[in-house]
Amino acid sequence: MYTIKQVAGLTGVSEAVLRAWETRYKVVAPSRSQGRYRLYSDAQVEVLREMAALVGSGVPASRAAATLLAAAEPARRVGAADPDAALLQAAGRLDQAALEAAIAAGGPSGEFEAFADSWLPERLRELGEAWASGEVGVAGEHFASAALMRTIAAAFDAAGPATMPGRVLVGLPPGARHELMLFAFATCLRRLGADVVYLGADVPAAEWEQAARDHRARAAVVGVTSVHQSVDAAQDVITRLAGVVPPVSVWVGGSRRLDVTGAEVLPDAPSEAARMLHRSLLAGRA
Structure with a gap:
């Protein structure tokens, strides 16, 4: 992704003109950063380069924009019917x-x-x-x-260093490998300032226990998937963590999280789950 300043350098078009092309002719619709700054994709930069070339050859900006929009219309119709089919x-x-x-x-x-x-x-x-x-x-x-x-x-990686003490282990039990949503949760939690250690998929129960002891973990989050084997394996991990000294606060998430016992249950949405655990860490309950 490129900032408007970078796009101006890549296209030779001033930032003011780029903003005008966006608002007046709708040739591109850049996304926004958290700070509300424009962010352009590679494809959008190419469109703006084509627009600049047409205008530079003497084509009025309005006609150049109409030409580019007409050329993109088939793709736009596909996107409107199913915007994420790509x-x-x-x-x-x-x-x-x-x-x-x-x-x-x-x-x-x-x-x-x-x-x-x-x-x-x-x-x-x-x-x-x-x-x-x-x-x-x-x-x-x-x-x-x-x-x-x-x-x-x-x-x-972009979340930056931890701002609160106490490590939080996040991972899957042995035999479980579907980790994308769990990793997204770990990222949301790290963005809140927690010291997250992401263990990943298929972690043996003994390794969970050793990591919690060696690193004096403050909390552990175990993902429980829809596969029956992972439910039993997750229960084994939870049972082992219950015996760690000093105590570790154990939490569970995932579609089968209600099928295990001995752990606090997190909600489905990764950001909501991260906020819940973060509040517990701040309050000293985890």
Whole structure:
């Protein structure tokens, strides 16, 4: 993503003119950062370069904009019918550039919490349905999941250092591997200032216990998925963590979180779950 200053340098068009083209002719609709600054995708920069070339050749700005909008209309109609079909199409074609563009268009270019709560789970649901129907193969599903994982990892790394004491372990029990939503939760929690240690998928119960002891964890969050094996494995992890000294506050999230005992239950939405645990950490209850 590019700022308006960067786009001005790339296109040779002043920031004032870029803003005018956006508001007057609607040639592009940049997303916004958390600070409400304009952010442009690679595709939008290309459109603006074409606009600049047309205007530079003597075409009036209004006619140049109309030409570009007319050329983009078929893609706009597809997007209006199914605005996020681009991700599934890119996954099916193993098209890296198209996949990254699809994620950038609907992904965390603005507020990560909105991405985690709404955009991400909906895309994962669609991806799962496409895999089940054979529309997207295993390779395509893994290809898209890896790209989404990189997107979340970038937000996790950008969250900055912890601002509150006490480590929080976040991960999945042995045998469980679907970690995208859990990683999104970990990122939301880290963005609130918690010292999050993300353990990832398929972590043996003994490793959970050792990590909690060695690093004197203040809390642990265990993801419980829909697979029966992970429920039993998660219960084993929770039971082991209950015996750690000093005590560890244990929390669970995921679609089968109500099927285990001995842990505090987190809500579905990653940002809401992160805020709940964060409040508990601040109050000294975790």
